[in-house]
Amino acid sequence: MKAPTSRGLIVFLCDIGFAAFAWYAAFALRFNFAIPPEFWRSMALSLPWIVLVQAAVFYFFGLYQGIWRFASLPDLQRLVRAIGAVAVLGPVVVWLLQGKGIVPRSVYVLDPILLLMLMGGGRFAYRAWREHREFGSLLAKGKPVFILGAGEAAASLLRELGRSGQWRVVGLLDDNARKHDRTLYGLRVLGAIRDLERFARELKVSYAIIAMPNASHEVRREAANACVRAGVKPMTVPSFDDLISGKVAVASVREVEVEDLLGRDPVKIDAPRLRQLIEGQMVMVTGAGGSIGSELCRQIARFSPSAIVAFERSEFFLYTLVEEFAELFPHVRIEPVIGDVREEDRLLAAMQRFRPVVVFHAAAYKHVPLMEGVNAAEAIRNNVGGTLAAARAAQASSVPRFVLVSTDKAVNPVNVMGATKRLAEMGCQALAARGGDTLFSTVRFGNVLGSAGSVIPKFQEQIARGGPVTVTHPDIIRYFMSIPEAAQLVLQAALMGEGGEIFVLDMGEPVRIADLARDMIRLSGASESEVKIEFTGLRPGEKLYEELLASDETTRPTHHPKVRIARARAIDDALWLGRLERWLTGPLPAEPAAVRAELAQWVPEYVPQGDGPAPSPAPSDEVRSGTGT
Incomplete structure (x- = not known):
């Protein structure tokens, strides 16, 4: 038994005093406070023994390991058990040492009752005094x-x-x-x-x-x-x-924060099976310095991989990630690899050197308006060509699993970014159809809260400047998911993939961006009269709403309530992939409109909207379900 602290010793001495007083008070109550002389002698002779037995029992039951100020029901239960033991052992010891008839039987009943009142009352009186002193300050x-x-x-x-x-x-x-x-x-x-x-x-x-x-x-x-x-x-x-x-x-x-207004209940993932997949293994993340890529690295670190291969083009982002892991995850080894996902040789060298069991491909250009004009060809080379380069390298290196991180904008796309992500999905489907040791799967979700270039950081900056807060359209809506939730569900989908699936994540209820702006203004402590909202019109390639293809008609459920599998159009043309690869390696047109026109030939559901914003009708239930894909 651990020795009591100095405060515990004081409590122990107080309890000995309570035990002595309770023994005297039991005699006094028995004789209406007029104890006969012969019983005075009996009480005095038995007192040392009863106190000694009680002190030993109290110490044995660990009554002095707790903290008085936090005395609670478990402490009371422990005290009752100790006094119950005293009520049994005390009479036995006194009877063995002094013989029968010396102590009245009623004393043996009164003593534990009085002892409980004194010891329990003392503890809770002390707690009440401390709490009165503390909680009194709450009112003052x-x-x-x-x-x-x-x-x-x-x-x-x-x-x-x-x-x-x-x-x-x-x-x-x-x-x-x-x-x-x-x-x-x-x-x-x-x-x-x-x-x-x-x-x-x-x-x-x-x-x-x-x-x-x-x-x-x-x-x-x-x-x-x-x-x-x-x-x-x-x-x-x-x-x-x-x-x-x-x-x-x-x-x-x-x-x-606004994330508390938009966030959702915690995600439950199959942690034991994920640990079986990742623990002690190499895992590779492309675009590891980005919002999703870096969060994937953090979530993967929870499952004790032998190392995380962080593939990233930006030296600064990669350095920041390495420094963060050195501070927050010192037990997890990071292998930083600088490289462009369009360089298949660099990817192949990294995968063959580290032999990851799974590759998460999160590298992409994702900003819709920037990719709509003069950058359209670069979006194709990076989002489609980079995905195919990473996927081919994984297949050549016999990586067991390859997971493409995609977007809801790939459903019936009206912009270059969405169309390139849909074409990247189709490329992975075609590679999966070829067979091989690598299982390919895709995970599709919407906007993530606080990611680089997203609407929330932009609104925060505008509010800090005093406004105005710019919203493109009063009726524009978006689905939101926290970055950790998105990363966790990507991991879950990777575990479930059997080859060629497009997993669709449950994004919950859509959020009206104008309402989001109003909430953020009020959360800042300002009013709409102080920080105004301005509607600027839809930007090139922008929809009023995004489709997730998450209805019962267009998806089938999985065992996870927040993950479904899209019934996407299969790529069954054996020559299709070769033609796509030749197109990607050849010269693309200089004019953005011509680039968009060629992209539409590869993605039939993509309808280029020209240089103006995408017209969007009011979303009906049928349209929201994505039945056009």
Whole structure:
């Protein structure tokens, strides 16, 4: 048994005092506080023995390893078990040492009851005193704040905020009506979260902390939206996964960001099978310095590969990734390889040197307007030619799995970027049809939150400058997914691939970009009168909506609820791939319109929209399902 600390020793001595007093009080109660002389002698003779037995039992049951200020139900249970043992052993020891009839039997009953009251009461009185001292400060100093949620996370948050002094908690709000008008650590549950605006106005509170880390995302998002509508600055506690992993404490509150409004419930992936695939193996990622590529590297690192081969054209991005891994993942070896995915010899040399078990091909040009004009030919060479070069190198090196990261813009594409990604998908399908040791699969998803060049960083910069926030069209909608979620589902699809599939990820509900801009303005603390929204018109190659090809008619389910397989048109022409490779190696037209026209010959569902924006009708359910692919 571990020796008690100095504070534990003080508690131990207090318990010995309680034991002695309880033994005396049991005699006093037995004789109505008029103990006869013969029993005074009996009490004095038995006292050392009973205290010695009780002290040994208390120590054996580990009553001095806990912390008084956090005394809780498990501590009480341990105390009850110890006193139960005392109630049995005490009489036996006294009877063996002093004989029968010396101690009244009722004393043996009263003593453990009194002992429980003294020891348990002492512990919880100390905790109540500490909490009164801490939680009293919640009512006296700091910025006034509401706590949204009245569960375990809120209780933990209140305990920790009491020690910080940064916040003055005014009250709690919770949608569970049974909690209304009840108290948590002396603070009242005022009402429902939907009434936040009224309470904020009445009590003049400008901040709220959302303390519901294990609630569904819809519940947390609605709480954040309630804060935005009420003009209250929303804060949130860390995610439930971060809390249980020990990365952060409940009190590590942060501002609510737009990702909290758009994000979704955590993804569940087949971690045991992924570990079997990756642990101790080489894994290669092309475009490893980009948003998706770097996150893939981080997610792969969780499964202890022997090394991650990071293939990247940008020296700076590659250096940044290596430095990040040295700090955050020192146990994972990174093999940085500088190279262009269009250089098949460089890819082949890297794959034959490191022998990866899976290659994730995330290198691509992805910015739609930039690829629509004079850069159209470069988009074809990089997105199609680079994919085929990487895929052929993987096939020549007998890499077991090759995964192409694609996009929702490949569904019925109206822009060069989407058409090149669709053609890259078709190239991988054709290589899969040839056979060989490599299993080819494609993963298709929409916009990722916070990726380079995406709308959210752009809006943040515009809001910081005071506006205006530029939105192309009032009705434009997009699907969003967090970068970690996208990377995890790419890993899951890689595990499920059997050759030639196009996996479609569930992107959830679409988001109206104009509403996103308004939420971001309000989250910044400004109003739309201060930071205005301007509609600039659709850009070249831009749709009002993106199609995911995720309906029951056009996909079939997998065992994972967020991954489906597209029923895409098969590439069954044995000569098609050879003609495509000859086209890619030959000269492309100089004029963007001619490049788009040639690209349309390879991708029948691609209809070039010229140099103007793509006209988009209001999306019906049939159109959204992508039935044209």
